[in-house]
Amino acid sequence: MKILVIGAGPAGLVFASQMKQARPQWTIDIVEKNDEQEVLGWGVVLPGKPGQHPANPLSYLDAPERLSPQFLEEFKLVHHNEPSLMSTGVLLCGVERRGLVHALRDKCRSQGISIRFESPLLERGELPLADYDLVVLANGVNHKTSHFTEALAPQVDYGRNKYIWYGTSQLFDQMNLVFRTHGKDVFIAHAYKYSDTMSTFVVECSEETYARTRLGEMSDEASAEYVAKVFQAELGGHGLASQPGIGWRNFMTLSHDRCHDGKLVLLGDALQSGHFSIGHGTTMAVVVAQLLVKALCAEDGVPAALRSFEERALPLVQLFRGHADNSRVWFETVDERMHLSSA
Secondary structure (H helix, E strand, C coil): CEEEEECCCHHHHHHHHHHHHHCCCCEEEEECCCCCCCCCCCEEEEECCCCCCCCCHHHHCCCHHHHCCEEEEEEEEEECCEEEEEEEEEEEEEEEHHHHHHHHHHHHHHCCCEEECCCCHHHHCCCCHHHCCEEEECCCHHHHHCCCCHHHCCEEEEEEEEEEEEEECCCCCCEEEEEEEECCEEEEEEEEECCCCCEEEEEEECHHHHHHCCHHHCCHHHHHHHHHHHCHHHHCCCCCECCCCCCCEEEEEEECCCCEECCEEECHHHCCCCCHHHCCHHHHHHHHHHHHHHHHHHCCCHHHHHHHHHHHHHHHHHHHHHHHHHHHHHHHCHHHHCCCCCC
């Protein structure tokens, strides 16, 4: 069996690694459009402890402690300048996305899986289907610009709020949800630590606030300074860091009515993206990747495996989308509830 994986992010990497472990005689190649060092994002939230939770990708690394995972068991809500602290009811794990991706890539290489970066294959949009028994599309939401087959053309929906993904050296020991009014405007921050020295700080606001404050007219540095002033009580003098390619945008929900077509199968955000407010994107990528591995091991032949995979995966990702969409809409209409007490 020869498998091509398109996309060297968590979904494609976990699938490739686990598939190679289950079937070491199979040939698995990975191609990635970006260069090896270009990994966007700050921290991600995962479930449970490495080695103890199968949906935590750190469970599949030999030395996950090297990534300094941060364990979070409390949730902190700040509204009307009043903090409320409560248990999350589950153990969550924050980790640096860049470190996670590089560690998963190293794991794949150690298993004999080739990874080719800056691949022109993705620019042409022509897949070498004749050379492989299976092609796994795990290249994120950006595959919307390259519809490899009509059957796998995605449905795309944009949220109403603007958001941006920052990093900060301020450490948040809990999962933080902060509502801040700034004149007539409302800003929302989602923050948590993902290493010993850094935290993720996602900020969202309405289109009206974005236009009124002229954030879109500011440089990246000026925008970060403006937002840092809004959340100065939480940041305590620490600044906000941005990355090229992660500016203000509307959240894009990408979804499909099916997971596969012929030799092609979708994984991760290429199959279904979900709003960051529920923090399950990487977790879902791992779960669905494992379902594909199990289907390919259990069924006789690729067509039967992909049918079995779709029967199990599609209801799960549709449930994920439903929860994520409800959460996104709640935050998009939060202005209507800002007068309410958090008690």
